[in-house]
Every structure is written in C-alpha cells, then in structure tokens.
Amino acid sequence: MLEAPVKQHLIDPEVCIRCNTCEATCPVGAVTHDDNNYVVDAAKCNYCMDCIPPCPTGSIDHWVVVNQPFSLEAQFSWLELPPQPEMGEAEAPDALDVEALRLLDAAHQGAGGHARAPVSAAKPRINLFNRARPAVAIVTGNLRITGAGTESDVRHIILDFGAMGFPVLEGQSIGIVPPGLDERGQTHAMRLYSVASARDGERPNTNNLAITVKRVRERREDGRVFEGIASNYLADLPLGARVEVIGPFGATFLMPDDLDADILMVCTGTGSAPFRGFTERRRRLGQAGRGRLFLYFGARTPEELPYFGPLQRLPDRLIDKQLVFSRVPGQAREYVQDRMRGQAETLGGLLKQEGLHVYICGVRGLEAGVDAALSEIAAGVGLDWAGLRAVMRAAGRFHVETY
Amino acid sequence: MPDGMNIDYDGLIPNNVGLAEDQRVRKALETWHPGYIDWWKDMGPEGFQESLVYLRTAIGVDPKGWAKFDYVKMPEYKWGILLAPAVEGRTIPFGKHKGELAWQEVPGEYRALLRRLIVVQGDTEPASVEQQRHLGATAPSLYDLRNLFQVNVEEGRHLWAMVYLLHKYFGTDGREEAEELLQRRSGHADTPRMLGAFNEATPDWLSFFMFTYFTDRDGKMQLEALAQSGFDPLSRTCRFMLTEEAHHMFVGDSGVQRVVERTVQAMRDAGINDPYDQAAERKLGVIDLPTIQKKMNLHFSLTLDLFGNEISTNAANAFNAGIKGRYREDKIEDDHDLIGATYPVLRCVDGEIVREEAPALSALNMRLRDDYVKDCESGVVRWNRVIEKAGFSFRLALPHVAFNRAIGEFATIKAGPDGVVMDAAAWAARAGDWLPDAADAAYIDSLMVPVREAGQYASWIAPPRVGIDNKGGDFEYVQIVQ
Numbered sequence: 001m002l003e004a005p006v007k008q009h010l011i012d013p014e015v016c017i018r019c020n021t022c023e024a025t026c027p028v029g030a031v032t033h034d035d036n037n038y039v040v041d042a043a044k045c046n047y048c049m050d051c052i053p054p055c056p057t058g059s060i061d062h063w064v065v066v067n068q069p070f071s072l073e074a075q076f077s078w079l080e081l082p083p084q085p086e087m088g089e090a091e092a093p094d095a096l097d098v099e100a101l102r103l104l105d106a107a108h109q110g111a112g113g114h115a116r117a118p119v120s121a122a123k124p125r126i127n128l129f130n131r132a133r134p135a136v137a138i139v140t141g142n143l144r145i146t147g148a149g150t151e152s153d154v155r156h157i158i159l160d161f162g163a164m165g166f167p168v169l170e171g172q173s174i175g176i177v178p179p180g181l182d183e184r185g186q187t188h189a190m191r192l193y194s195v196a197s198a199r200d201g202e203r204p205n206t207n208n209l210a211i212t213v214k215r216v217r218e219r220r221e222d223g224r225v226f227e228g229i230a231s232n233y234l235a236d237l238p239l240g241a242r243v244e245v246i247g248p249f250g251a252t253f254l255m256p257d258d259l260d261a262d263i264l265m266v267c268t269g270t271g272s273a274p275f276r277g278f279t280e281r282r283r284r285l286g287q288a289g290r291g292r293l294f295l296y297f298g299a300r301t302p303e304e305l306p307y308f309g310p311l312q313r314l315p316d317r318l319i320d321k322q323l324v325f326s327r328v329p330g331q332a333r334e335y336v337q338d339r340m341r342g343q344a345e346t347l348g349g350l351l352k353q354e355g356l357h358v359y360i361c362g363v364r365g366l367e368a369g370v371d372a373a374l375s376e377i378a379a380g381v382g383l384d385w386a387g388l389r390a391v392m393r394a395a396g397r398f399h400v401e402t403y
Numbered sequence: 404m405p406d407g408m409n410i411d412y413d414g415l416i417p418n419n420v421g422l423a424e425d426q427r428v429r430k431a432l433e434t435w436h437p438g439y440i441d442w443w444k445d446m447g448p449e450g451f452q453e454s455l456v457y458l459r460t461a462i463g464v465d466p467k468g469w470a471k472f473d474y475v476k477m478p479e480y481k482w483g484i485l486l487a488p489a490v491e492g493r494t495i496p497f498g499k500h501k502g503e504l505a506w507q508e509v510p511g512e513y514r515a516l517l518r519r520l521i522v523v524q525g526d527t528e529p530a531s532v533e534q535q536r537h538l539g540a541t542a543p544s545l546y547d548l549r550n551l552f553q554v555n556v557e558e559g560r561h562l563w564a565m566v567y568l569l570h571k572y573f574g575t576d577g578r579e580e581a582e583e584l585l586q587r588r589s590g591h592a593d594t595p596r597m598l599g600a601f602n603e604a605t606p607d608w609l610s611f612f613m614f615t616y617f618t619d620r621d622g623k624m625q626l627e628a629l630a631q632s633g634f635d636p637l638s639r640t641c642r643f644m645l646t647e648e649a650h651h652m653f654v655g656d657s658g659v660q661r662v663v664e665r666t667v668q669a670m671r672d673a674g675i676n677d678p679y680d681q682a683a684e685r686k687l688g689v690i691d692l693p694t695i696q697k698k699m700n701l702h703f704s705l706t707l708d709l710f711g712n713e714i715s716t717n718a719a720n721a722f723n724a725g726i727k728g729r730y731r732e733d734k735i736e737d738d739h740d741l742i743g744a745t746y747p748v749l750r751c752v753d754g755e756i757v758r759e760e761a762p763a764l765s766a767l768n769m770r771l772r773d774d775y776v777k778d779c780e781s782g783v784v785r786w787n788r789v790i791e792k793a794g795f796s797f798r799l800a801l802p803h804v805a806f807n808r809a810i811g812e813f814a815t816i817k818a819g820p821d822g823v824v825m826d827a828a829a830w831a832a833r834a835g836d837w838l839p840d841a842a843d844a845a846y847i848d849s850l851m852v853p854v855r856e857a858g859q860y861a862s863w864i865a866p867p868r869v870g871i872d873n874k875g876g877d878f879e880y881v882q883i884v885q
Contacts, residue, residue, distance in 0.1 A: 014788075015868055017656040018781050019649035053470035054646050056653035058869035079788065132470070 009040045015059035022051040042069035047098040095249040096127040110367035110400035118396040120258035134244035147303030153215040154306045160208040170277030171253040175246035178233040191230035196273035198280040212273035259289020261355045268298040271362030293319040298336040300327035337373035348381035357397045364402045417483030431570040442585045455882040472872040480556045484567045487642035495633030497739040498725035505635040525565030528558045530601035533589035541851035543861030549880035557647045613702035616655025621709045631728025656782045664865040667793035678797035688862035697839045704807035710772040718767040730774040751812040
C-alpha cells in the first residue's frame, strides 16, 4: 500500500512562472496557488503525470521522499525548494507512475510488509519515460526458450535503445502498453516485465536489455481461448520492430552490490527473469567476492523451464542450481518448496548468516509455499522465521514479487 | 474517445476538427497553405530554415500527447488546427445570453464583431514572427535560439488557428481576411500590422525577452478573455493556444531573470557595490541594472496601449453579447452580467490622475489591464529576489500606468514612471533616464554576438537552471545548417 515514506510532488518556486497550465491540466484538482506559489496537494496528487509535459519551465518535475508530506501552507511560504530531507536512499517508492506503482505494489504484497532495497544496492533510476514520452526500442532478438513441442511459449526478447539512455538495474521492470485501443476505445493497460539482463546489457556495454515473456493463450471454461494482448503483441514482434517502452520501475527488488552477500532465489516460470539478470551480473564480476547464488527454479518439465540450456552451463561455484519439475512422466511431482525442505541443512545454514538475501518471484501463491518451507527449515535450526523475516525485510534482505 | 481527442495526421494539415470530412474548409485551407509557407520562408526566421531545431510539436490535445519533442526543420513543422476538447453542454458564461447553450455557429447579429476580434488576434501572430526574424543571427546560445524558434513556430500555429475560424465560419469575407493576414507586414509603411506594438522592431535579445514577457502577456490576457467566449469554437481554440502561450511567457520571464542573474553575479565577482554605476557594470560585458529597468519601462508602456481605451463601448458590447469575457471569468464570483455594477477606473481629469467609479461594463478594458498589471508583477518579484539574494539594494519596478502612453486616458499628459504629471519639456529632459536611448541601444547591440557552441552562453546571460524536455543546458538544441 501507499504508506510513508512517500515520494512527494513539488513545484520549484524559483523556476515556476505561474502560468497556471498545471492547475488547468490537473484532472484531480491537486494543483492550487496563492499570490506567492503554485503548489501540489500531496493528499490529492495521484502521480498521473498529466501536468508534466505541458509545463513550459520544468519547475513541475520535482520530487522528494518524505515521511510527512509538506503541507500546502508550508509550500505557499517557500521562496525556494527545501533541501531533500535526510532519508535512506532505500526508501524510494517503486514508481511515480500510478499505474506502474499499483502493479508493483500488488506484486510486492507477498513480502508481508513495506519492502526496502538492499543496503548495498545501486541507486535505481525510475520513471524516466512515461506513456506520454516513452522510450523507443528496436527488437534485436526474439527467440523461444522453451521446447518447441510444449504448450509453453516463452520468449527471450532483446530491446535495443540505440543512442537513447535507458538505465536499468537487475530486478527492475519496464512497462509496455500494447499499441491500439481496446473495445471501449481506451488505450490498453500497462504490463510490467522484469529486466532479464544485467545492468550493462545483454553483452557488456551494449545499450539493450532483455525481457522474458510468456505468450498467454489459455482455454477458458466456456471453450473460448483467451489471448493476452501484451504478451502476444510482444511474442509476435519481428526483428527490427519499434517498441515503446515506459519506465524503468522498481526501487526495492534489487540485488545487493555487496559481492560477499549470498543470494537465495526462488522462482517459477518467467519469474526467473530477474534472477537471470542477478546471475549474469555476478558472473561478469567473476570471483571478486565470497557470495554465492542459490537458485530454486520450478517448472512442469525441463522443456518448459525457461533458459534451461544456458543454465546448465553456469559453474557450480557461482550458482547452486536446483531445477525442480512437477510434470515429468514417471516421476513424482516435485515443487520448489519440496526441494527446499530436502535441502534443509544447506538452507538452515544460510538463514543463520547475516548477509543472506532472499528473493521470491513467480506466480501468486508461490510465496505462501516457500514461506511455509522456510518456516520449518528455520525452526529446525532454532530460528523464528516470522521474526527473522521481519528483520530481513527491514534490512532490504527479503523480497517477494509475485503476480 | 471524447470528441476532438483524435488528431488526423494523414492529410496535409494535422487537425482534430474533422477536416477530412469537411471538403469545403479543407480545400480553402489547402489553397491558403502554399501562401503561408511562402510567407514563412520570406518573413520567418532568417537564415535557419534548413537547420534542425529541437522543437515541441503538439501531437494530441490531451495532456499526455501534446508535447512531442524532436529535431525538425522549421518549414516542415506540422502546423495543425487543434482545439481543446469540447465540453458537453457548455453554456454561455456571461452577458445577456448567460446560461444559453454555447454557439457552435456564428450568431448573425455578432458576425462583424466576432470577425473583427478574430482578425485582430490573428494579425498579432505573424506580426511577432516578422518582428523577431533577424534575432537568430545574434542568439546568445543554442538553447535561446531554440526557444526563439519554438515561439515562432507556435505563433505560426496560432495564425493557423485563427485562419481556420475565418475559413470555417466566415465564408468569402473570412477567406479575404485570411489572405490579408499574409499580406500585411510588421513595420511596413503602407501595409503595417494592425496594432502599434506589433510594428515596433525587436532589435536585440533583451527586447525579445521583454517583448515575450510583456507583449505576449497581453496576448495571453486576450486569449484568456476569448477562451470564455460563448462562441464555442473560438473558446476551444483559445484554450489550446493558452497552453502554448505559457511557453512564450516562460521564455520572457526566465530570459530577463537570466540577464539579471548574470549581471549581479558579474558585479559581485568584480566587487562592484553601486548598482547605479553603469560604466563599471558595462565594463564587465553585462547589461547594467538601470538599462534593464529602462527596457522594462518601454515595453510595459507600449503594451499597455494594446488594451485600448479605459472606457470602451466596444468592450461592453462584446461582453454583453457573450463574445469576450473577463480574465478567468469562470473563476469570478458575481452575477456575470455586470448590469448596474461599477468598477474603479484611473482617469485623467484636468491634467490630474484620479480614480473614479465607472459602469463596470464600460470599464472592461481597464479591468483586463488591471489583471494584466497584476500578472506582470509576479515576474518582477522573482527578478528582484535574484538581485536581493546577491546583496544589492536595487529594485526593478513596473512604471506607473500613465507613463509614456499614446492611447487612452493618459495619451494627452506626460507622467514620470512614478506617476507624477509634468509638462512636456520637463518630461523630455528626463526621457533619457527612463527610456533606452541611442547610447543604450548601441551598447546592447555591441553585446549581441552569436554563441553557437552547445553549452556555451554569451557574456551577458546566465545559463538556464533547467533545460528543455529534461535536457541539460549543454544539449545541442539546434543543429545549424546554413
């Protein structure tokens, strides 16, 4: 939920020329003025960004992170913006765009409380591009990474930004709005996709990023086939196609830059996307630190597990790969939480460490099963998981992104 | 999608007024278009028609879509006809038709009045482009050059907006008026533009900033008053134009502020304590504060003349008819018909300036001018803040409304910037202290050397605090091709 600390929208009184455009534009009446200043009511502003492009001065585009928003009276009295209050950098919200914020807010609810970025995480840039001013990327790769014979069509799509800057960190998301209008004549809703590549691109120092997209094509109870608009739009993109990209978004589900930190990653399906980014980042930095990666990755079959092939090639000293399958003929169904219980000794040892970071990403509900397993494992080594989880979350070491 | 939110970019003329289905008007505009392009090439910015300019183009009238930035050659700028979305069931907000549904067609009885208002407004748009056409040669930075051209192309678009109304609603008369808008020339001896201030030269960049601050602000006030109109197409046109006009205000406001900022910074660096020491300030290659004040005096007073006579039956008729409202009429809480109401007016009685109550309907020009003066103050306050912050005891101030006037109550008297009335000889003796003279012009002219390297700024102006479209001050806002 939107809880303190919040990102507050302010207008720079030294740059504002009082042209009234923002007040005339604001659809919710959040902008008001007195004889001194134009100001934004933090209780009303919904981050729709409508006021940003029409502002001729750039004074409108100011944001501070605060525990207690500045009142209208305080803002009316300013001759200049106050300095950014002392706040941890980890306190920033995931997005300023209310549409993206709602999506990420929902995805992060499984963490059971307000998430924070790892202390050692790099500072993310958010909301550089919005619906009105998206970045334009060119598709330079679109390949299927699940077996041709399976129903699961998962795509690894590479988007190149050419000369345009689109800085991302592993774990951040980008927003895609499929072109065209829906049956009500409205633009489509935004969909978020996790960045599946490292911050410096698919290969070092390329200005591109990868996303992992599962084509949504599901048979419904009434016999009709539901086709996801965004996923099918992306999955069908030919090489060279132009794609409008919004974002980046996400300021908490980030990896620690501390190379001594161990990272436990639990995922299913396309939830593996951020972990591909994490892994690639660590791989590129070589053996600079002591930290190891632990991956628990569930799929129906090996053919349906995204990135199955490339994963096999990663060295064990970098990453402990636990690939878990639930629909292999002739084998008992196994889920990630089952495998975790089977590795209680390893995981119990990890939980006792100060530096462990835990990330869970995949379908909604995954976090409940993983939580139960971790609870048992913790109890086995004399720890109270609920308490530990709260401590880890507050320190930016426990993260959930499920949808 | 609400009416008027779709922009048609397929035709020659981008529009959200359904030109594709309106054969007659489309043909009329397509016939007018080559003449417009010819005018732009003849009278638009001189020497930069091939350059790539980082311009904002409206690609939609909703907030998400109307500011698209990219490099554009000015003659290829997409001048379109864009009206703010229609408000369903909008009623006439003032005058004797108050409460009736807003007109979608011109009411016969107000035809001549409306046409006149639209032509006068339309005439100012190309006029300012003409006035500013030589400024590109001496731009103090690529950033400023870009801002000049943005103002110019948008004035061009505002001409389109008025010409559309003429073609759409005024038949043969409208076509002829549209043609004449391309024929008149700012400052021309035989075919001048319609209003005085638009025939004055804009000789230097400080004049340009002052012009956009003071004179374009009159345009803003007029547009605000017309945006209230009961003639709905005019109201919608003006509402969208106002969003663009805000950029022009910004160019003037921030332009003057940057000049002031640079001056006080240079004075501080050089240890000059007396802000009236013009000679010392000029040695620093900056524009001294007293000269900035003189330029303000000139442009403010010239612009006040644009408001016409303080007591005006034309203004009363236009209001009563529901054609032209007051500044932000929709925010005013009164009966909106002004019958029997009074308004205080400054008048000239026996050579003295006195305040008298006059019928509010007749005093509408005065009221709009009062709103204008108040609006002008806000920038002056900010400029003074810069001077104060730098520690100088100098304050810029708007001159008295009676100073240097050629139209209205004060045309017959001579008053100083403080409003003290004097005889013509005494006034003439002091004129050089109040208004820029030939020496001032020559000095400013000597500073007007072009700076064309990205991120570099002329000696007399500070870089902007923020760039355009989130770009920095060192962005290459214009790629010059000559």
